[in-house]
Amino acid sequence: MQESDTFYIIERDEWKALNEHTRLTLTDEELESLRSLNDRISLKDVKEIYVPILQVLHTHIRYYDERQREMKILLNQPAKKDPYIIGIAGSVAVGKSTLARLLQTMIDRAYPNRKVDLITTDGFLYPNEVLKERNILDRKGFPESYDMKRLITFMGDVKSGRRNIEVPVYSHKFYDIVPDEQAVIDQPDILIVEGINVLQLPANEKIFVSDFFDFSFYVDAEPERIEKWYLERFGLLLDTAFQNPTNYYYDVAMGNRKEAFDMAKEVWQDVNLTNLEEYILPTRFRADMIIHKTTDHYIDQLLLKKH
Numbered sequence: 449m450q451e452s453d454t455f456y457i458i459e460r461d462e463w464k465a466l467n468e469h470t471r472l473t474l475t476d477e478e479l480e481s482l483r484s485l486n487d488r489i490s491l492k493d494v495k496e497i498y499v500p501i502l503q504v505l506h507t508h509i510r511y512y513d514e515r516q517r518e519m520k521i522l523l524n525q526p527a528k529k530d531p532y533i534i535g536i537a538g539s540v541a542v543g544k545s546t547l548a549r550l551l552q553t554m555i556d557r558a559y560p561n562r563k564v565d566l567i568t569t570d571g572f573l574y575p576n577e578v579l580k581e582r583n584i585l586d587r588k589g590f591p592e593s594y595d596m597k598r599l600i601t602f603m604g605d606v607k608s609g610r611r612n613i614e615v616p617v618y619s620h621k622f623y624d625i626v627p628d629e630q631a632v633i634d635q636p637d638i639l640i641v642e643g644i645n646v647l648q649l650p651a652n653e654k655i656f657v658s659d660f661f662d663f664s665f666y667v668d669a670e671p672e673r674i675e676k677w678y679l680e681r682f683g684l685l686l687d688t689a690f691q692n693p694t695n696y697y698y699d700v701a702m703g704n705r706k707e708a709f710d711m712a713k714e715v716w717q718d719v720n721l722t723n724l725e726e727y728i729l730p731t732r733f734r735a736d737m738i739i740h741k742t743t744d745h746y747i748d749q750l751l752l753k754k755h
């Protein structure tokens with residue numbers, strides 16, 4: 449196994465060998481139901497990559513529980529457990545939400561008595577109306593397009609066990625925050641927080657979102673590959689959700705297909721790639737684990753923080 453000062457650098461073959469030591473197993477039916485989350489996730493990946501990831505998380509969660517228990521005794525505090533928070537960062541279209549849903553399902557299976565919730569930080573984007581007012585509608589996803597103060601307050605509220613916390617909901621279909629709709633987070637035992645910005649330092653705040661993370665992932669790939677996945681997803685949406693007359697991209701879907709893809713390529717180049725290079729990639733080494741993907745989402749290497 450190779451290593452740098454801060455990371456173990458583990459090639460796929462070495463990583464999958466770890467599965468031989470893991471006590472966590474999944475039945476064939478469980479594996480099959482995980483795949484139904486995204487029919488392109490291979491069962492081989494679940495066995496070779498995600499089960500050992502779960503084992504790493506399991507080790508961390510066990511020590512977290514133990515430390516919490518001892519600290520509460522030391523401080524004479526009631527024996528209540530603070531939620532364990534997992535962050536997932538990476539570019540737009542790199543596969544964060546797919547990983548988040550997969551981990552949520554797997555953790556749910558591994559800890560049947562714990563409540564595992566998932567939120568995405570796009571709910572903390574300012575509504576389009578505010579972005580327009582500030583003249584930054586074309587900067588959606590950049591640091592200034594998020595209400596970071598609200599996100600950080602949310603993180604503190606979850607950690608301190610507040611009940612029924614309301615979180616705004618973003619719709620990719622409407623390309624905007626959905627008015628009058630809220631997701632409710634109510635004292636989860638484990639919370640997964642997924643978003644391009646979760647390892648960033650907010651401009652006007654003194655603390656990081658990641659100060660609240662107990663473990664964090666960064667999903668990594670070469671930008672040319674991510675662009676391909678972005679365009680593939682765009683093509684899929686052109687044929688489905690965008691066909692709905694209420695969709696933000698309805699006119700694009702009804703128009704010329706080549707022009708639609710030209711527009712998507714421009715958005716990738718000017719918005720998402722620029723954001724990746726300037727603001728997302730620099731946060732990569734803050735993660736506890738970096739999952740590196742190559743062609744067709746094939747995971748070829750994992751980096752695990754040593755300390």
Ligand SMILES: Nc1ncnc2c1ncn2[C@@H]1O[C@H](COP(=O)(O)OP(=O)(O)O)[C@@H](O)[C@H]1O
Pocket residue numbers: 486488489490538539540541542543544545546547677678680681744745
């Ligand atoms: N492990 C994977 N295997 C196959 N396809 C994947 C995988 N992860 C993501 N994808 C596909 O890549 C695209 C982007 O994934 P998504 O999870 O929506 O990314 P993000 O949340 O980072 O924007 C989607 O079309 C998704 O189906």
Ligand SMILES: CC(C)(COP(=O)(O)O)[C@@H](O)C(=O)NCCC(=O)O
Pocket residue numbers: 539540541544568570588589590642643644715719720
């Ligand atoms: C809402 C987002 C900023 C967040 O992306 P996500 O983390 O959900 O992949 C992104 O999907 C987005 O809308 N970017 C703006 C440019 C575009 O239309 O792709």
